[in-house]
């Protein structure tokens with residue numbers, strides 16, 4: 001019998017409220033509860049302001065919940081930790097360090113020796129296709145290359161949970177697709193049973209369909225859907241057009257108020 005997957009992330013009735021400058025209270029995350037097993041690739045989708053980044057920041061330990069529990073690998077989190085790596089939309093690369101030193105930095109903080117950390121950093125830079133710029137400064141790299149550095153860094157650091165907040169949002173179409181492949185290849189390279197758990201925030205429905213095992217949809221701080229994507233990987237142009245995938249796409253677009261087919265049908269029916 002297959003081993004049950006370990007619970008990696010558990011949120012129990014999590015709320016986060018903010019007080020705005022005008023004194024009004026805003027509920028950014030409202031009563032969110034879910035469990036994510038180890039190794040799952042989850043995309044968080046929802047309209048702007050629905051609480052995705054707040055959720056990720058709480059999971060990263062950068063923000064406390066107002067109420068509720070956040071448990072990672074069986075432990076209630078208390079601040080950031082090396083078990084969780086984060087990539088933000090804006091670059092998480094230190095401009096004053098060479099590329100290889102950026103990738104090594106977290107390992108150095110954890111006390112790894114110079115030779116070991118160099119080996120790990122070089123390995124991940126090779127994985128993302130950047131061996132040739134190990135000694136370069138970040139200012140010499142394109143936006144897509146900087147994202148590759150950020151991804152290599154977060155994998156090299158060895159966190160079991162990786163959180164990416166719209167990491168490819170500012171990239172052009174081609175680079176974005178290349179980076180999706182780089183991310184999936186790295187995630188896959190760990191092999192079944194040892195894959196990292198990934199939470200990936202995106203506005204892009206097609207990106208979620210290409211990447212996710214599971215898509216959670218948020219609206220006004222609440223989780224409004226939780227959709228399993230069972231299509232095999234690699235997902236190709238053709239497999240993304242299979243009826244199951246198209247049905248999920250319609251569902252997601254409806255959540256975002258963008259399902260033009262439904263709008264046209266509603267018009268015809270009226």
Ligand SMILES: Nc1ncnc2c1ncn2[C@@H]1O[C@H](COP(=O)(O)OP(=O)(O)OP(=O)(O)O)[C@@H](O)[C@H]1O
Pocket residue numbers: 018019020026027028046047048049050051052053054055
């Ligand atoms: N520090 C803060 N102070 C006051 N309100 C905040 C603060 N941070 C977030 N909010 C509010 O909480 C809500 C959720 O914000 P959040 O950034 O989590 O949404 P999001 O889904 O990530 O949006 P986007 O996709 O545009 O990044 C919004 O109404 C936002 O204005």
